[in-house]
Amino acid sequence: MDVPEDAIPTRADAFERAEAAVSGLTRWCDDFPTPGVRFADLTPVFADGPGFRAVIEGLAAVGAGAEIVAGVDARGFLLGGGVAMELGCGVLAVRKAGKLPPPVHSQSYSLEYGAGTLEIPSDAPDLRGRRAFVIDDVLATGGTLLAAAELLTRAGAEVVGVAVVLEIEELGGRARLDQYPVTSLMRV
Ligand SMILES: O=P(O)(O)OC[C@H]1O[C@H](OP(=O)(O)OP(=O)(O)O)[C@H](O)[C@@H]1O
Numbered sequence: 001m002d003v004p005e006d007a008i009p010t011r012a013d014a015f016e017r018a019e020a021a022v023s024g025l026t027r028w029c030d031d032f033p034t035p036g037v038r039f040a041d042l043t044p045v046f047a048d049g050p051g052f053r054a055v056i057e058g059l060a061a062v063g064a065g066a067e068i069v070a071g072v073d074a075r076g077f078l079l080g081g082g083v084a085m086e087l088g089c090g091v092l093a094v095r096k097a098g099k100l101p102p103p104v105h106s107q108s109y110s111l112e113y114g115a116g117t118l119e120i121p122s123d124a125p126d127l128r129g130r131r132a133f134v135i136d137d138v139l140a141t142g143g144t145l146l147a148a149a150e151l152l153t154r155a156g157a158e159v160v161g162v163a164v165v166l167e168i169e170e171l172g173g174r175a176r177l178d179q180y181p182v183t184s185l186m187r188v
């Protein structure tokens with residue numbers, strides 16, 4: 001039977017299409033950005049119309065009930081905007097340090113190949129009591145997403161979920177995020 005083009009995809013269908021896109025289109029780069037790292041570049045997934053749609057629908061399928069979507073600098077911005085549109089809520093950019101005017105909440109972290117600081121505004125929007133859904137492209141050590149979730153919590157939000165397109169399991173990020181529901185569309 002033909003499926004109408006505007007049919008609402010089920011979660012399983014979106015996950016299946018997302019996994020096919022990610023496994024088929026991810027660009028794996030050895031020794032980037034530092035020796036010994038195998039970097040997963042999802043640029044071709046996002047540049048592919050059906051691939052981008054699949055990952056947005058897959059992430060949105062686990063974010064139902066969220067009141068704000070937080071996208072982590074930088075590829076989380078692309079995803080966060082799409083997911084927020086799907087869920088009908090607003091989007092918050094969780095920025096790398098130095099990009100937002102004060103006052104801000106800041107949280108430093110380390111990741112597979114370095115360290116950084118993330119920031120969100122501390123005066124507006126008012127996040128107190130709001131259900132936040134945090135999005136990024138890759139979960140590796142979990143340092144980045146843990147910092148983002150801590151920032152939102154400090155601002156008074158309730159982090160109701162964390163979701164990524166690709167999880168690199170051997171780097172153990174999921175264990176560091178054990179106080180939050182974590183979803184990945186694909187695991188390697
Ligand atoms: O789980 P972790 O070990 O914290 O790593 C995951 C983070 O690493 C990558 O970002 P990166 O810091 O390279 O920044 P970019 O988005 O600005 O390229 C990726 O986009 C995640 O945000």
Ligand SMILES: Nc1ncnc2[nH]cnc12
Pocket residue numbers: 037038039040041111112113138140141168
């Ligand atoms: N191997 C990796 N590929 C893509 N993003 C990452 N962030 C941390 N480690 C990464």
